[in-house]
Amino acid sequence: MEPVTMAKAINLSLREALTRDENVLVFGEDVGALGGVFRITDGLQKAFGEDRVFDTPLAESAIIGIAVGLALRGFKPVPEIQFDGFIYSAFDQIVSMVAKYRNRSGISMPITIRVPFGGHIGAVEHHSESPEAYFTHTAGLKVVAPATPGDAYALLQSAIADPDPVIFFEPKARYYLKEEIDPVRQVPLGKARVAREGSGVTVIAYGPTVSIALEAATAAEKENMSLEVIDLRSLSPLDMPTVLESLRKTHRAVIVHEAPVFGGFGGEIAARIADDGFDLLAAPVTRVGGMDAPYPPARYEKLYLPDVDRILEEADVALAYG
Amino acid sequence: MEPVTMAKAINLSLREALTRDENVLVFGEDVGALGGVFRITDGLQKAFGEDRVFDTPLAESAIIGIAVGLALRGFKPVPEIQFDGFIYSAFDQIVSMVAKYRNRSGISMPITIRVPFGGHIGAVEHHSESPEAYFTHTAGLKVVAPATPGDAYALLQSAIADPDPVIFFEPKARYYLKEEIDPVRQVPLGKARVAREGSGVTVIAYGPTVSIALEAATAAEKENMSLEVIDLRSLSPLDMPTVLESLRKTHRAVIVHEAPVFGGFGGEIAARIADDGFDLLAAPVTRVGGMDAPYPPARYEKLYLPDVDRILEEADVALAYG
Amino acid sequence: MAEVVRTVETEDPVRPLFSPTGELTPEARSRIGLDPEGLRDLYRKMVLIRRVDQEALNLQRQGELGLWGQYLGQEAIHVGTVAALESEDWIFPSYREFGMAMCRGIDPAEILKFFRGLSHGPYDSRKHHFAPLTIVVAAQIPHAVGFAMGSRLKHSRDVTLTTFGDGATSKGDWHEAMNVAGVFKAPVIFLCQNNHWAISVPLAKQTAGSIAERAQGYGFPGIRIDGNDVLGVFAAVRAAAERARRGDGPYLIEAMTYRMGAHTTSDDPTRYRLQAELESWSAKDPIGRYREWLQGRGILDEATRAAVEREAESTAEGMRTRLRSITPGPAGEAIFGRVYGNPPDSFVEEREEFESSLEGS
Amino acid sequence: MAEVVRTVETEDPVRPLFSPTGELTPEARSRIGLDPEGLRDLYRKMVLIRRVDQEALNLQRQGELGLWGQYLGQEAIHVGTVAALESEDWIFPSYREFGMAMCRGIDPAEILKFFRGLSHGPYDSRKHHFAPLTIVVAAQIPHAVGFAMGSRLKHSRDVTLTTFGDGATSKGDWHEAMNVAGVFKAPVIFLCQNNHWAISVPLAKQTAGSIAERAQGYGFPGIRIDGNDVLGVFAAVRAAAERARRGDGPYLIEAMTYRMGAHTTSDDPTRYRLQAELESWSAKDPIGRYREWLQGRGILDEATRAAVEREAESTAEGMRTRLRSITPGPAGEAIFGRVYGNPPDSFVEEREEFESSLEGS
Numbered sequence A, B: 001m002e003p004v005t006m007a008k009a010i011n012l013s014l015r016e017a018l019t020r021d022e023n024v025l026v027f028g029e030d031v032g033a034l035g036g037v038f039r040i041t042d043g044l045q046k047a048f049g050e051d052r053v054f055d056t057p058l059a060e061s062a063i064i065g066i067a068v069g070l071a072l073r074g075f076k077p078v079p080e081i082q083f084d085g086f087i088y089s090a091f092d093q094i095v096s097m098v099a100k101y102r103n104r105s106g107i108s109m110p111i112t113i114r115v116p117f118g119g120h121i122g123a124v125e126h127h128s129e130s131p132e133a134y135f136t137h138t139a140g141l142k143v144v145a146p147a148t149p150g151d152a153y154a155l156l157q158s159a160i161a162d163p164d165p166v167i168f169f170e171p172k173a174r175y176y177l178k179e180e181i182d183p184v185r186q187v188p189l190g191k192a193r194v195a196r197e198g199s200g201v202t203v204i205a206y207g208p209t210v211s212i213a214l215e216a217a218t219a220a221e222k223e224n225m226s227l228e229v230i231d232l233r234s235l236s237p238l239d240m241p242t243v244l245e246s247l248r249k250t251h252r253a254v255i256v257h258e259a260p261v262f263g264g265f266g267g268e269i270a271a272r273i274a275d276d277g278f279d280l281l282a283a284p285v286t287r288v289g290g291m292d293a294p295y296p297p298a299r300y301e302k303l304y305l306p307d308v309d310r311i312l313e314e315a316d317v318a319l320a321y322g
Numbered sequence C, D: 001m002a003e004v005v006r007t008v009e010t011e012d013p014v015r016p017l018f019s020p021t022g023e024l025t026p027e028a029r030s031r032i033g034l035d036p037e038g039l040r041d042l043y044r045k046m047v048l049i050r051r052v053d054q055e056a057l058n059l060q061r062q063g064e065l066g067l068w069g070q071y072l073g074q075e076a077i078h079v080g081t082v083a084a085l086e087s088e089d090w091i092f093p094s095y096r097e098f099g100m101a102m103c104r105g106i107d108p109a110e111i112l113k114f115f116r117g118l119s120h121g122p123y124d125s126r127k128h129h130f131a132p133l134t135i136v137v138a139a140q141i142p143h144a145v146g147f148a149m150g151s152r153l154k155h156s157r158d159v160t161l162t163t164f165g166d167g168a169t170s171k172g173d174w175h176e177a178m179n180v181a182g183v184f185k186a187p188v189i190f191l192c193q194n195n196h197w198a199i200s201v202p203l204a205k206q207t208a209g210s211i212a213e214r215a216q217g218y219g220f221p222g223i224r225i226d227g228n229d230v231l232g233v234f235a236a237v238r239a240a241a242e243r244a245r246r247g248d249g250p251y252l253i254e255a256m257t258y259r260m261g262a263h264t265t266s267d268d269p270t271r272y273r274l275q276a277e278l279e280s281w282s283a284k285d286p287i288g289r290y291r292e293w294l295q296g297r298g299i300l301d302e303a304t305r306a307a308v309e310r311e312a313e314s315t316a317e318g319m320r321t322r323l324r325s326i327t328p329g330p331a332g333e334a335i336f337g338r339v340y341g342n343p344p345d346s347f348v349e350e351r352e353e354f355e356s357s358l359e360g361s
């Protein structure tokens, strides 16, 4: 099988799910005839019919609300929220209903909410948000953010198969990353991967920042600095064993995400490392993220977002520490 | 002036604001004739009229949305969200509009959103939430949580006077705490206070957990353990200097909040201490919070929430460390 | 322009049964399709749930319940609605539908666990086709629409009913759900229990418009009816349900009634409403009116009436006893037991730590 | 029951101006209240904003803009609306109201900074009484209602207008805002530009009902009009605004039009709609129809028409030149400059660090 883009991999994964289980439904704004604004659902309505792949009115809260009802009726809804910035009007249905419904009723909510997220696409306001921390803090939800086509394919299979609700964040700036994918390879929720081995500093990333971390590692090599890159893949549950395993080797960590640092998910990771890994640490755990300001106009996004230089700087500091 | 409850102190602070500035408006569900479900707005409609203190239809998103319009029109809206659990349907208006409007337009949003929050009141579901982390992560907002009647009075004055939007979290389980208040004392946003001096371990709390931390400190004393209690008062901006100042003395910290620990605001505090205070720490910074599960039925809330024993346990561990 | 002007073309089997002011017509009443036993049973159920409502209030005052929200005055809607539906038809309630839940055969003592702070969802929704009580106003409405869409996809003949208050109609979720239901012609009935109050906010401050008339804006019919007439409610829900079963789509019923009690035991209505209003509505009491109607037709004799009162007493008594005998489940299960179907390791560990800490203490 | 049945009693000065299908009546057209100069100016503005729309499209294709959303076909609404309002009346737009912004005297090159990725809000809303373009669908609608409530509190005579698409009417915010406006009788006009599409979703899949008819459900009137008739739009907005100024409350205008272009330059309409539909609407082109009407009345001669074309060319040319000459502001100011009115110390430090890091590189 020749290499496919992440966009195509997600499309194939949805096809597989729709084929395997007749209870899987795909719906949202413009997912039907148009195939989604990113063409992720391209051809699905033609292949599976308007009953199973359908457009909804422009109403995010209802999109999630009907997903709850469909789940109660025995379906496995896979709703799409068109962009990260538009998930907020569904926040009550997600936090108070989707996340808590099983706890309330004993009835599982096998709902996978797909959300293209992150910046770096030169878009207008509200199209480049990184809202993951709002969901990792919400008990009852699982939160996933793949970084590669293969993981996107496999993690989406795991998310749809899981009995619990999953927020599936797709790094839209990486939709065109290409690689060969192996449809039978399984990637369970809650397992991170070492994306690149190294010995000096552990760089922890997920979704769109993994490839930046890998670039940084390549650049570091030239300066004889060795970075180990961990791709979390799942944010909640969080795979601390894999993170600490790496720390035992490097004793230093830099966390990278696009969301603003203050109150971001990096804080949770850093706090856990500094607690469970207290004795392992040779230097403070630092975080490289978006500025503590709203996402800026496109012209300025590269300066707002984490980049190779900022990662290398923090790695340098960590290595030089003490 | 004899001691007043926090509920009364907030009522007096709203009166003062309504009296001092004719542009201050108080509105929300049941804040008028009823005086609010907690009687915080008791008598305000009678005193200031239906134009300035009014009931709205049952629509949280509109309550915040009209606040934005009223702010654009030159008012200082002080909307109330009746309970923590009902702020989620206003999340889009708060995160995408209130928080980002000034960044977008250059026009200030002097909006103070009052929210009774936290548990310990034996209520049914959705009435005991601690959603502060969803807002501390949102650039453009300021987040406040008083622990005493005096601070509630003064911080509300500062919040309403501030040109920026403030989420004002009122610890509803502490509405009946009593103390004498000094109406002229000023408490700026962003300044923590040392609620009790100590030398062994710094306990960092805010809102409802401050009195538990103080209880713990009293209990600790009997075991010859000395706890310093910091009441953050403002979560965003966060007063790190005061926190680090205390760490220089104790070298140990325990963070206490009611929200689930995973992804909670305690993670940000812990991450900052472990970074800026790396060399100060003699033990890992630990967090005592709600379980990583939805808020339980009332019968079980005491076991779910932080208590004196769990704080003392962590303090013991910190002191015994290494 | 003409080609884009759309109006509600679907036929309306409900409207002909009612007068313009929402009263069931005499003809429709005579053709209600219930035998004397069935007619008596509506009375019996209204008496039972009212007695239980009173008992729950007493229990709250005695400290046995953390909270109670009376449905006093709304019994005709609770009883008429459930009687009009088939048992497979799911109901998505708000928080005040204790009476409906009882009519679905759920043990009232079990439901009271919710108000006793023992459970967020004490009964088996799938067994009784009765969704959990929903505290977040209007949040259950899109669930009902999704469920009904699912019934269509499964080519099932069941219909879904969701009920909510006048206040709920101000929420965005109400609107989004109504509109989506119209677009997908979902077999769902929207039942508004307009009891004139949302805590302290009167109807006139909740909306300046008419709730029932909003339906046409979504492409399906709606009607405002007398919600204190159990037969009117029965007839409207039955006709709307048959219509939905036929595949003709959603229907909105606005049942006018009055919240005779406080919003909940935490509320003090004397701060915002007048006794006079209450009295004018007592005259329209759903049980009294129906009793007279039954007696006028000789369908309800004194013996039966007394028997119903006795049954109500023993039901209340039984509920009280069973409630008192409930022993709270273990904390570990109550807090962690139902959160995940596939709990993460870290979550399982947290639960184990929690449970061992309890043994510790 | 009767006492609670409420219907829209406020008089409706708009309806009498239109035929049942939403066409401005000949009488109303003849009494439009604009002199030949004013009538010509409506034509002139439509031509200008269409030319600028085309120019912006070219600029996007040449890589000068990140995105462009054409309003081609909706010029009558943009021009007629602004002409009907007073300059103090605030307008709360969605994201497609570039033409309205121009009619409010905002330099088009300035607005293009938004689409060039230079600013989230490039113009001074307070100077032009024109709120920022709003990307989040329907989010601006409650703002307009709050603003209008504020105008009442300040006993000001200005009215507020908010405009949005057909898709926006499916959002909860639309409903909550409509209902609140009705309750507070806010002086606000809700102007729906029903262009039949929400990206790829056609009107029939957006709602099964009628948008205009929803107004009565909120206690105020609404009407569906021909949105491609600039005089019809002018007359409707003018009458609704005068009504609101008198204190009679909100009004909903559903202006029927068609999105002749793609949703935005990122969109490909060939995937979801037929050329034929487009052609049927070209026949109703707002500019062509109005030109013929003016010429029929001898109000527009060839010289004027040519002059307008020339002005349009130079306006487009000027916009292009000014846009190209814009130098982006410094990053520190662009990212941090407007976030807080009273920036926290930590925020100021973060900005300083950021700015010194730039000097560094």
Ligand SMILES: Cc1ncc(C[n+]2csc(CCOP(=O)(O)OP(=O)(O)O)c2C)c(N)n1
Pocket (backbone or CB within 6 Å): B029, B058, B060, B082, B086, B089, C096, C135, C136, C137, C164, C165, C166, C167, C168, C169, C195, C197, C198, C199, C259, C263
């Ligand atoms: C979203 C939300 N906001 C506020 C509340 C608090 N609250 C509980 S009931 C209620 C009034 C509901 O009135 P209505 O819908 O008419 O139902 P009723 O109580 O009259 O049966 C309010 C404001 C809530 N539960 N949910």
Ligand SMILES: Cc1ncc(C[n+]2csc(CCOP(=O)(O)OP(=O)(O)O)c2C)c(N)n1
Pocket (backbone or CB within 6 Å): A029, A058, A060, A082, A086, A089, D096, D135, D136, D137, D164, D165, D166, D167, D168, D169, D195, D197, D198, D199, D259, D263
């Ligand atoms: C809340 C929200 N959801 C989704 C989107 C993505 N989106 C942008 S425009 C649009 C369609 C809007 O259609 P309509 O309201 O009819 O306005 P039009 O584009 O036709 O002018 C959508 C779905 C958005 N901007 N905001």
Ligand SMILES: [Mg+2]
Pocket (backbone or CB within 6 Å): C165, C166, C167, C193, C194, C195, C196, C197, C198, C199, C259
């Ligand atoms: Mg009510």
Ligand SMILES: [Mg+2]
Pocket (backbone or CB within 6 Å): D165, D166, D167, D193, D194, D195, D196, D197, D198, D199, D259
């Ligand atoms: Mg449209």
